Amino acid sequence: MAKESTRLSAQDWARAAVRAIADGGLAAVAVEPLARTLGVTKGSFYAHYRNRDELVTAALAEWTRSHGDEGLAEFAAISDPAQRLRELLSAVVHAVRPLAPSVHLSLLGDRNDPRARDAVHRVNRARLELLTRTYGELGLPPDRAATRARIAYAAILGLVHLAQTDPHPPEAAHLADEAAAVFLPA
The missing domain is CATH 1.10.10 (Arc Repressor Mutant, subunit A)
Structure with missing residues (x-):
């Protein structure tokens, strides 16, 4: 019906x-x-x-809203930056599904469309700002915090990309633990 x-x-x-x-x-x-x-x-x-x-336009606004600042609000509200980063990494790893389509990666194929380019830019900016702030709160100076955020975000996008083609990824809990070990400052 x-x-x-x-x-x-x-x-x-x-x-x-x-x-x-x-x-x-x-x-x-x-x-x-x-x-x-x-x-x-x-x-x-x-x-x-x-x-x-x-x-x-409405779909891109919906994706930007749900994956940008508003979608990150629950993580931004976590006061302990180490816990925030662990939660972020865990959420990413657990959200990545083998062979699952990705709006972010699909929009990269449409990067010549100004609407797609703007949506990706806004989501990237929100994610990088949160990661940079988190690394700054973990004690890294501003330049290093921004660089570490970019590297962590690149790894996150890499995991999403790998999931597009890897039908047998490592166990999510193990990946989340390893990601935290790599991306949390010692």
């Missing part, structure tokens, strides 16, 4: 578009396939958006 168009919100459409982006980049955001996935008619889409570009 199809959902009524009034039951689906604009955010439902945006979240479905985010999943489509993860699977195939911006080109995968198409109204008819999304309507089928959501179990509704195209009319439901037009109740919320005028066109596909509005949906892409």
Whole structure:
């Protein structure tokens, strides 16, 4: 049974578009396939958006919100920087699924689109700011904190990238412990 168009919100459409982006980049955001996935008619889409570009913009805003500052708020609220870093690393390692699509990596393929480039930039900035602040609170001077944050973030993105092709990754708990050992200052 199809959902009524009034039951689906604009955010439902945006979240479905985010999943489509993860699977195939911006080109995968198409109204008819999304309507089928959501179990509704195209009319439901037009109740919320005028066109596909509005949906892409909303999807990128949704991803930026959920993976940028707002998505990091629970970690930012952890007062102990060592615990914050452990929790961040653990969350990343446990969220990475073998062969799972990634919005972040898919958007890199669309980096010539200014909307995709801006969304990735804003998420990267939020993540790097939190990591830099965390390393600063752990006692590293500002330049070293920023450098360590970049290296840690590069490793995090590398784990996401490896998950795209590795059907048999190491156990998440072991990876989280090793990541903490590598990225927490001694």
